Amino acid sequence: MNSMSLIVRLTKRALLMGVSSLLVLPLSGCLTTQTTNAGEVGVTRQQFVLVSSQEVDASAQKAYAQVLAKASAEGKLNRNPQEVTRVRAVARRLIAQTGAFRADAPNWKWEVNVLTSPELNAWCMAGGKIAVYTALLEKLNLTDDELAAVMGHEIAHALREHTRERVSQQMATNLGLNILSAGLGLSAGVSDLAGQVLNVTVALPYSREHETEADRIGVELAARAGYNPRAAISLWQKMEQVGGGAPPELLSTHPSPERRMQDLEVYSQRVFPLYEQARKRSQ
Known part of the structure; x- marks a missing residue:
């Protein structure tokens, strides 16, 4: 590639990134919501949404049913009654x-299942669809306090409707990219690359x-339920130790371990x- 072609391509990419940001920012100012109460941990960030909770x-619900059906067919659904x-x-x-975070949540159609897997993972889909993988229980030898820490963390994602927010962000980004690609006459390759850059700089x-x-919400849920919130620290320490060179899925997008431990120290204490x-009430 000659130097002039390179300059043209880089200029188009920079223009695409800049103008796309301008398209998304006005939307974010008028389509925002606060999905949860702040709680003692004080989570108050306004969230950008384009799609409904329903x-x-x-x-x-459909996706969760598909996951369970597949696991059941493979003999990997709720195999150990004691773990379940x-x-x-x-x-x-x-x-x-x-x-404590949203009045409707206790009445969601919650489902909780255990999937046999060597992967260190757990998740909670929108609306309260939970899956815990057996590796978490068996490889990490979790205490109940540590299990509450990981499940509280995953439940918090559902309470905050992070899936809804990420879908909305992707919709806005795709809209901007489609408009700009057509207007600038960019090739599909450049548009895809610009999307990847935007994903790293905005989505990540x-x-x-x-x-x-x-x-933060997870440690508060655990504390309110009578589980020691400081177990979140030992949980993530265990996760790091077994992760080796690559972090487990649960750690893949989180800030540095040092920052995480510092934050957990502050909020578990709070x-x-x-x-x-909660412990006094249960005695």
Whole structure:
């Protein structure tokens, strides 16, 4: 490629990134919502949305049913009754506390299942569809407090409707890219590259922000349910130790371990009185 062609391509990419940002920013100013109460941890960020909760929840329900059907067909759904009982017991206590963040959440159609997998992972789809992988329980030898930390974190993603937010961001980005690609006469290759750049510079930072919010809300849910919120620190330490050279899926988009531990120290301490109150009530 000659130098002139390179300059033209780089100029188009820079223009695409800049103008696309201008298209998305006005939308973000008028289509924002706050999906949860702030809680003791003070999560108050306004969120950009383009799609309804009902649409996302319906899609999540279909996707979850497909996951369970596949796992069942492969003999990987709820194979160990003791593990299933334990996971669902912890989930019930956490779900009972979700009303602190949103009044409708305790009445969601929650589902909790255990999937046999060597992957260190757990997730909660929109609307309260939870899956915990057996590797988390067996490889990490989790205490109930640590199990509550990881499940509280995943439940927090659903409470904050992070899936809905990410879908909305992608819709806005795709809209901007399509308009700009047509207007500038860019090739598909350049447009795809610009999309990748935007994903790294816009989507990834939001994803890390989501993870931090889930950490903070998760420790509060755990504390309110009578689980020691400081277990979140030992949980993530275990996750790092078994991750080796590549972090487990649960850690893949989070800020540095040092920053995470510092944040968890601060917020677990902030909600510790809630844990002490919950323990007193249970005695």
